[in-house]
Structure formats: C-alpha cells, structure tokens
Amino acid sequence: MPSSKQSTKEMEKSLAGFAMFRDLGNPELTGLATIAVRQEVPKGQNILVEGDEAQGFYLVERGRVKVYKVSPDGKEHILHIIEAGFSFAEACIFFEQGICPASADAIEDSQLIFFPRGRFMEELKRSITLAMRMLGSMAGWVRLMAEEVAGLSLSTVEGRLVSYLVVLANRSQTPFSDGVTVTLDVEKGVLAARLGTIPETLSRTLKKLQDKDLLKVDRSHITILDSRGLLDMLQ
Amino acid sequence: MPSSKQSTKEMEKSLAGFAMFRDLGNPELTGLATIAVRQEVPKGQNILVEGDEAQGFYLVERGRVKVYKVSPDGKEHILHIIEAGFSFAEACIFFEQGICPASADAIEDSQLIFFPRGRFMEELKRSITLAMRMLGSMAGWVRLMAEEVAGLSLSTVEGRLVSYLVVLANRSQTPFSDGVTVTLDVEKGVLAARLGTIPETLSRTLKKLQDKDLLKVDRSHITILDSRGLLDMLQ
DNA sequence: CGTAGGGTTGAGGTTAATCAAGTATGGTGG
DNA sequence: CCACCATACTTGATTAACCTCAACCCTACG
Numbered sequence: 001m002p003s004s005k006q007s008t009k010e011m012e013k014s015l016a017g018f019a020m021f022r023d024l025g026n027p028e029l030t031g032l033a034t035i036a037v038r039q040e041v042p043k044g045q046n047i048l049v050e051g052d053e054a055q056g057f058y059l060v061e062r063g064r065v066k067v068y069k070v071s072p073d074g075k076e077h078i079l080h081i082i083e084a085g086f087s088f089a090e091a092c093i094f095f096e097q098g099i100c101p102a103s104a105d106a107i108e109d110s111q112l113i114f115f116p117r118g119r120f121m122e123e124l125k126r127s128i129t130l131a132m133r134m135l136g137s138m139a140g141w142v143r144l145m146a147e148e149v150a151g152l153s154l155s156t157v158e159g160r161l162v163s164y165l166v167v168l169a170n171r172s173q174t175p176f177s178d179g180v181t182v183t184l185d186v187e188k189g190v191l192a193a194r195l196g197t198i199p200e201t202l203s204r205t206l207k208k209l210q211d212k213d214l215l216k217v218d219r220s221h222i223t224i225l226d227s228r229g230l231l232d233m234l235q
Numbered sequence: 236m237p238s239s240k241q242s243t244k245e246m247e248k249s250l251a252g253f254a255m256f257r258d259l260g261n262p263e264l265t266g267l268a269t270i271a272v273r274q275e276v277p278k279g280q281n282i283l284v285e286g287d288e289a290q291g292f293y294l295v296e297r298g299r300v301k302v303y304k305v306s307p308d309g310k311e312h313i314l315h316i317i318e319a320g321f322s323f324a325e326a327c328i329f330f331e332q333g334i335c336p337a338s339a340d341a342i343e344d345s346q347l348i349f350f351p352r353g354r355f356m357e358e359l360k361r362s363i364t365l366a367m368r369m370l371g372s373m374a375g376w377v378r379l380m381a382e383e384v385a386g387l388s389l390s391t392v393e394g395r396l397v398s399y400l401v402v403l404a405n406r407s408q409t410p411f412s413d414g415v416t417v418t419l420d421v422e423k424g425v426l427a428a429r430l431g432t433i434p435e436t437l438s439r440t441l442k443k444l445q446d447k448d449l450l451k452v453d454r455s456h457i458t459i460l461d462s463r464g465l466l467d468m469l470q
Numbered sequence: 471c472g473t474a475g476g477g478t479t480g481a482g483g484t485t486a487a488t489c490a491a492g493t494a495t496g497g498t499g500g
Numbered sequence: 501c502c503a504c505c506a507t508a509c510t511t512g513a514t515t516a517a518c519c520t521c522a523a524c525c526c527t528a529c530g
Contacts, residue, residue, distance in 0.1 A: 069385035072469055079384055094374035101381040124367070131366040132359070138373040139329035145380030146336040149314055150304035152387045152431075156517070188477065196387075201518055203478050234307060391485070423509065436486055438510050454495095 008033045014113070018059055020087055020137055028127045035119040041065075041106040048104040054092030056116040060084050063110025066190065069102050078194040079148065081107070081186065090137055093117045107190065152196050155234075157205050160195045162230050165215075165222065177227050184220040243268045249348070253294055255322055255372055263362045270354040276300075276341040283339040289327030291351040295319050298345025301425065304337050313429040314383065316342070316421060325372055328352045342425060387431050390469075392440050395430045397465050400450075400457065412462050419455040 012033035015021050021029065041047060041063070048054065050069060058065075065082040067089075079102055082088045092100050098117060124131050151160055168185065169176040184191060192202040206217050214230050216223040224230065247268035250256050256264065276282060276298070283289065285304060293300075300317040302324075314337055317323045327335050333352060359366050386395055403420065404411040419426060427437040441452050449465050451458040459465065 069381065071385070071390065077385060079381060091374040091377035094371050095378065101378040102385075124370075125363055128360055128363055128366060131363060131370065135359075135366065135369055135373065136329045138370065138377060139326040141377045142326035142373060142380065143330070143336040145377065145384060146304065146314060148384050149380060149387060150306065150312060150337075152384060155306070158517095189475095198519070199477070200479085200520085204518090207478085393485095433487070434509065435488085435511085439486085442510085 011036050011038075011113075014061065015059075018085060018087070020059070020133055024129065024133070025127075028123070028130050031123045031126065032115070032120075032130075035115060035123065037114045037116070039112040039114050041110045041112055043106055043109050046103070046105050047112070048089060048092075048100050048102070050100055050103045052100050054089055054095075054098045054100045054117065056114055056120060057087060057089040057093055058104075058115070059087045059113040061111040061113055063106055063108040063112075064185075065104055065110060065112075066107050067102050067104045068193070076193050077196055078190065080144070081190075081194065087137060090134065091141065093120065107186065157195060157197045157201055158209070159233055160197075161202070161205055161209075162233050164191070164195060165224070165230070169224070176224065176231075178224055180227075181221050181223045184222065188220075246271050246273075246348075249296065250294075253320060253322070255294070255368055259364065259368070260362075263358070263365050266358045266361065267350070267355075267365075270350060270358065272349045272351070274347040274349050276345045276347055278341055278344050281338070281340050282347070283324060283327075283335050283337070285335055285338045287335055289324055289330075289333045289335045289352065291349055291355060292322060292324040292328050293339075293350070294322045294348040296346040296348055298341055298343040298347075299421075300339055300345060300347075301342050302337050302339045303428070311428055312431055313425065315379070316425075316429065322372060325369065326376065328355065342421065392430060392432045392436055393444070394468055395432075396437070396440055396444075397468050399426070399430060400459070400465070404459070411459065411466075413459055415462075416456050416458040419457065423455075 008030070012029050015029055015032055015036065016024070021032065024032075038061075039058075043063075047058070047065065060082050062084050064084070065088060066078050067080045067082060068076050068078045070076050080088070082104075088104060089100065092098055124134065151163060155163070165182060166176045168182045169180060172182065174180050174182065186194070188202055189199045192199045195202065197205075206215075206222075209215050209230070210217055212229070214226045216225055243265070247264050250264055250267055250271065251259070256267065259267075273296075274293075278298075282293070282300065295317050297319050299319070300323060301313050302315045302317060303311050303313045305311050315323070317339075323339060324335065327333055359369060386398060390398065400417060401411050403417045404415060407417065409415050409417065421429070423437055424434045427434045430437065432440075441450075441457075444450050444465070445452055447464070449461045451460055
C-alpha cells in the first residue's frame with residue numbers, strides 16, 4: 001500500500017481526528033501518517049488471533065471490532081467492543097515476542113488504520129508526547145479491565161446487564177431515566193458473550209426484568225420503565 | 236522525608252534492583268532516586284482506596300500487597316498480589332483526575348517506595364527510555380488483566396484453582412509434575428478472594444480434588460499426585 | 471414457500487453461594 | 501507447661517443462579 005504525498009496528507013488529517021492523536025504536533029502526525037496503512041475488513045473477518053505474533057496495532061476508522069478470548073472448551077468471551085474512533089492491540093506491540101493476548105474480529109464492515117510494530121516503535125522513541133499519549137491510552141485499558149474483572153466476579157448476569165444498559169444510555173447522550181429507550185448496538189448473542197453468559201440466559205434475564213415491569217423489550221429496543229428499580233439491582 | 240546525599244545514593248542502588256528500572260542510565264536513576272520516598276506499611280494496613288485520588292505509584296521493596304475491588308454488597312475480589320520487586324498503581328497517575336480504579340492493602344509487613352505523581356511525570360517527560368519502560372510495564376498489566384478476565388469468565392473454581400497451582404509451581408522454578416509439592420503463598424481466605432470465590436468453596440474444591448487422588452493437601456502444602464489429570468481439567 | 475439465523479422457551483442438572491455449626495492452630499497469659 | 505482465646509479453616513444442609521440440551525418461533529429473504 002504505497003502512500004503518495006496526497007494520501008499521506010489525507011491520512012494525517014484522518015489521524016488528527018482520533019482522540020489519541022488530537023493536538024499532536026505536525027512532525028509527529030506526519031511521521032505516523034507515513035507508516036500508517038489503511039485496511040478494509042468485511043463483517044465477520046478475523047483480524048488477530050490470540051497467541052499469534054502481533055505485527056502492530058490498530059485504529060478503528062469506521063465499523064466495529066470485537067476483542068475476545070476463547071476458552072479451551074470453545075466458548076468465547078468478549079473483552080471489548082471497539083467503536084470507531086478508538087484503538088486496540090496497543091499492548092501487544094510492547095511484549096518481547098509480540099504475542100497477542102486476545103483475538104479480534106470485525107463485527108461490521110470496517111475500515112482500520114494499521115501501525116506496523118517496528119516503525120511505530122521508532123516514532124515512539126522519537127516523540128515523548130506520543131509516548132505519553134500511548135501511556136494514557138494503556139492506562140485507560142488497565143482501568144477498563146479492572147472494571148471488567150470486578151463486574152464479572154462481583155455481579156450476577158442481571159446486574160451486568162443493567163450496568164451495560166446504563167453505559168449504553170450514557171453513550172448515546174440519553175439519561176438513564178424512565179421512558180427512555182436505548183437500542184442494543186450488537187446482536188443479542190454478541191451481547192450475551194460480552195456479559196459472560198449465553199443467549200438463553202440473556203433472553204430469560206430480559207424476560208424476568210420485563211415481568212417485573214422494570215423495562216420493556218421490543219427487538220433490540222429496550223425501554224426503561226423503572227430506572228430506580230433497575231439501579232437498585234446493582235447494589 | 237528529606238533525602239541526604241547518602242540516602243539518595245542508597246535509594247539509587249535500590250531502584251536499580253527493580254526489573255522496571257534495570258540498566259537505566261545514570262541521569263534517570265538519580266532523578267528517580269531524588270523523588271522516591273520510602274514507606275513502611277504494617278500488615279493489614281490500607282494503602283489506596285478505590286475512587287480516591289492517587290498521589291503517585293509504588294514499588295514493593297519488601298513484603299506483599301493485595302490490589303482489590305469491593306462490590307456494592309461488600310465482597311472483595313483480589314485483582315493481583317504484588318510481590319517484592321514489582322510495582323503497582325502505575326495506571327492511576329495517567330488519569331486526568333488520578334482516580335484509583337482499585338484499592339490496595341499490605342498483606343505482610345512491607346516496605347514500599349513511593350513516587351509522587353507530579354514529579355514522576357516530570358521525570359517521564361525528561362526520559363524517553365523511562366517512558367518506554369513504563370509502557371512495557373503497563374502492557375504487562377493489560378495482558379495480565381486480559382488473562383484474568385478470561386480465567387474468571389471461562390472457568391470453574393476448580394479450573395481456576397488448578398491454573399493457579401500451575402502458576403505457583405512455575406514461579407518457584409519447580410515443574411508442574413507428579414510428586415512436586417507447592418506451598419500456598421497466601422492464606423486460603425486470600426486465595427479464595429483471588430480466585431473469585433469464598434473460603435468454603437475453596438475448601439470443598441480442594442477436598443474434591445483430594446478425593447479424586449489428584450493432589451494431597453497438608454496445611455498450605457499441596458502435593459501434585461496426578462498432573463495429567465489436573466491439567467485435563469483446564470480443557 | 472421454504473429455509474436459515476437469530477431469538478425464545480422448557481426441563482433438568484450442576485455449580486457455587488449462604489447460613490450455620492463445627493474443628494484445628496497458633497499465640498498469650500497464668 | 502497448659503488452659504484459653506482468636507483466627508483460620510472445614511463441613512453440612514439448603515437455596516439460587518445459570519448452563520446444557522432440545523425443541524420451537526419468528527422474520528427476512530431468495
């Protein structure tokens with residue numbers, strides 16, 4: 001994928017749109033734009049395999065990516081769903097052998113920006129600002145994972161589901177209050193894996209909450225009927 | 236806590252002993268030694284509280300520290316046990332408001348080395364090498380947490396216990412094979428919290444494995460009788 | 471129509487938490 | 501040295517959560 005002056009300029013503009021690189025100086029952005037590679041990934045396609053050597057890390061420009069681990073018995077647990085505008089697999093590039101700790105698939109037709117490991121490292125060593133951004137990004141992952149562990153080990157499926165709905169509501173700028181409708185952003189099967197459970201249990205849990213008049217389910221649209229009651233379940 | 240030339244020199248030597256700072260140049264080490272502060276923490280004492288503002292991060296020079304989260308209903312889940320020679324709470328210092336994502340207590344009489352957030356940031360900005368070390372350390376945390384999430388969500392208590400025993404054996408340079416005895420490095424109650432369960436269940440699980448002649452338990456000494464059988468449980 | 475995929479429902483079994491009551495174990499003071 | 505106590509640990513009975521397997525429904529789509 002050769003990058004003409006034109007496309008480098010264009011890439012530079014794209015990169016500047018990512019929170020991770022916002023307000024980054026010109027030399028840094030240009031350097032990054034030069035080594036960045038665009039990648040089209042159709043829905044369902046695999047991007048990284050756990051245990052394989054990571055060749056670099058990614059930004060999601062368009063679409064969505066799931067990052068997951070598979071248990072020995074084949075069950076998959078989704079660690080994160082990476083939205084457009086965010087990055088993933090940063091951690092891989094800092095390991096000695098660059099072994100991926102998780103797998104990744106596109107769950108929508110996606111456009112990614114790829115940074116090759118070696119050349120990105122060069123850029124990092126050249127710019128302390130970039131290194132600090134990277135540190136901030138990694139710290140964010142650490143926090144997220146800590147929440148994840150806590151959520152998994154300390155909650156029931158019911159609790160995790162409610163907590164997910166709260167996050168979902170906040171993400172779409174809607175408050176988590178009575179009458180508000182949130183739309184699931186993933187298939188229910190994917191959501192189940194995200195919550196560390198299976199579709200059957202998710203279905204039953206939604207039904208139970210519906211029977212208690214805490215919410216109403218219509219396909220992927222969930223209407224909050226009793227936000228107080230729902231939030232009480234997190235206790 | 237004033238640092239005379241003598242103690243700075245001594246601190247520099249101590250810091251050089253940490254994997255994180257090994258082979259770091261002289262200017263970096265001296266800078267770090269100047270801002271580092273030693274702290275004695277008796278067993279059981281709290282070090283960090285989840286949600287509080289983090290003032291910096293820590294190295295464990297002697298003793299051991301548990302990093303944990305508490306659920307709304309008061310149950311505690313241990314994320315990590317930090318051994319002497321390792322660091323914790325690095326991630327905290329990169330958050331805007333410096334909010335701790337987890338709590339930490341000493342589980343033994345411990346000696347810590349504390350780096351104040353602001354001054355450490357200065358050192359970081361000054362040295363790209365230090366920043367790269369920090370990135371490596373954070374990446375390590377990300378991987379560990381990913382394993383943690385996978386382990387929690389994909390395994391039974393039995394599986395998590397076996398997996399812990401394997402780690403324990405490897406850590407003490409002993410292979411995980413028949414006849415080998417590993418010694419639990421923490422109280423069983425702490426181990427239970429580490430495995431995301433409660434002492435009762437841990438006790439029963441050990442008994443079950445003992446009844447199946449897979450291992451033998453004597454206090455905190457666990458002898459592997461059938462390593463194949465145990466490893467098969469991870470499938 | 472007929473089929474496929476996502477989703478739901480039901481019966482049954484397993485795992486592990488809770489509550490309650492025991493049994494070591496390791497120090498401490500007499 | 502021993503009785504005593506606190507703490508860690510174990511055991512039992514009960515209950516709740518949730519996974520498995522199997523069947524079924526529904527909607528989109530050729």
